[in-house]
Amino acid sequence: MITITEEIAVPSTPSRVWEIISDPAEVVSCISGAELGASHEDGSFDGTLVVKFGAVRVKFAAVVALELDPETLEGRLTARGRDGQRATRFTAEATFRVRQGDGETRVQVDGEISLNGKLASLVEAGAGAVVSRMTKEFSDQLIQRCAPERAPEAAPGIALVTTTTTPPARSLFGRLRAWWARLRRKEAHAKAE
């Protein structure tokens, strides 16, 4: 069992953070190696995640469910699935709470991941280290995503700086969003038939 307890301080407003964190497409784009698949009628959706344990790349496929409470800004994510070799099952559960901090927003994430099967022996203690690196990466991405939209009327000097340092993640995010929208349309179309 791997546990995650992480408090992320995001320099943004709670409503902006909630907007990001309650949107699966946004969340997925914060996790490198994660992809969103089809969504199901009950509101759950498919997802895949490629994780590198040591030098071995493992692809997991999961059904993910997200329960959201916009009143309290709390959510609960559950995922269960298997890896590509069908040798390992995993379940993950995480709750997250968004609240106003001192001039910033604090996101409290508490989660548990359990791996059952062949992989468990292969990754031994290393899995915990891998997960904590991923959590760190997620936090960084989340902070970037939640950054306030850049003002178009910024001073030329600043504008210059922003163009040269435009993070590639930004365009990836745009691409993902468009892809997600396409997927949704395709889904709707398929279901209509």
Add this chain to the structure above:
Amino acid sequence: MKVYEVLAQAFVAEGTSDVFGMMGDANMHWMNALAQRGVRLYEVRHEGSGLGMADGWARAAGRPGVVTTTSGPGVAQLATSMICASRARTPLVAFCGETPWGDQSAVQYLDQRRFAAAIECGFVHVSRPDLAAEAVQKAFYLARTESRPIMLSAPIDVQKQECENDDYVPSLNLLPRVRSLPDPAGIEAACEIIRDSKRVVVIAGRGARRADAGEQILRLQEQTGALLATTLQAKNWLCDRTGYHVGIAGLYGNKAAMELLQEADCVIAVGASLNHYTIEHGYLFPEARYIQIDTAPHVVMGNGAVADCYLQADAVTALTQLSQALESRSVRLDGYHTADVRTRLTIPPVEFRSEPGRLDPREVIQVLDTELPGEIGLVLGSGHQTDFGTMLFQRSREVMSNYGMFGAIGQAPLLTIGAIVAGGNKPAFVVEGDASFLMHLPEFETACRYDIPVLVVVMNDEALGAEYHKAMASGLDPELAVIPTPELGQVAVALGGGGATVRTAEQLRAALNEYVRNPRPTVIDVRITRDVVSVPYRRLLYGEDV
């Protein structure tokens, strides 16, 4: 004739030339009878160690090794080594004396049948004088056909009775000598898979090496543009014959090899069971289809599945037919044979991290590989240190590893002694941890007594290094695993051998050169730093992508 003589005669007829063990009331008559028949006896300091030597002897010779013990306590000492031999699938016969048949109040009484079952070996009982020879034949037959250790248990009162000396039929005469030919439909199916593939990996295992299928493997590798990997048991085999050798498949592969192997879409295993170590439960070859050539009737691979194409056949025949079939269909792949792959396989130099008086273990391996000629065989020991040699030895030589065979430390020097005896006393070296070597230290004295030219290179971190690093990773106190040792070079000299304790690469080279000039039982105690963590540990304990 006495039963013990009949038994001894039968062992000789089975090809027994060397017996390891310790005498006691219940086996000494038999040992005397063996000595009279020219069998060399190796008196050891612990029966379990004797079994370890017989195990090494059998692995090197490819036929059943023999160990002997007296009744009860002698048998009980066998436990750990017996389970190792069983897990290694070593053919072996343990001749064990027994207290008088039926006397359960005898001091040394032990229910040897139940004990044998618990330590995972087969059991044959000598219950009657007239069945003694048959019992030996059965024990050897089972050891050979099932490739496992068998305990032949003989009550001392039965051994001392008289019986007829009939003609003995050795178990080998009961074994048919046939080559198994591959099913033509299987060859056809294998061709189809290869034709549809782009990146083929050939994995050569212990079975292929035993079958001497090297040339056939290289031909197939050439035709299919394949990378050549080996199992741990075939480490470094053929590594001097192709630029596309990636070393061991599994956790001991380097980063470039691991990445390349994960791109494979076809794996051809030859004499390799593809256990979970070799294919990392399947994770090492996520996209591959498998072709497996093996003499076993059926094999379930380490991913719980069966190969897409299983060819039960002798390796040489199957490979020859497969290569011919590919040629007649004009199937030829470039696969991995590109300049880019070669570049990726070039090993970048590492910067060694020694501290005053303590060497970097990676440098030690490099010096050993350079200074010790390829004719000198290698046995890889246990503990954390073994990762360095397992990954880094490059030179083509005979390599034996005990990794994954029950995971007991300390067996490797015993295996080495046995292997040297089997090979006619040709020098060999073992790279072992300090705690592992000290576990069976008295057997170094055995090696000295019989002038067995074993070189023990002790990778001395003055610790249970494995536990030290695991403690570090899991927040326990690593100091609990730090255990000082005396200078083992001096200890070796006191026991009658050669020895040196070295703290620099220069001293190490000098000590090695002395051994190469004059091979004799020698211990080189190499002081190494605890600051270098092995690649497998970094992967397993910290999930590092290295």
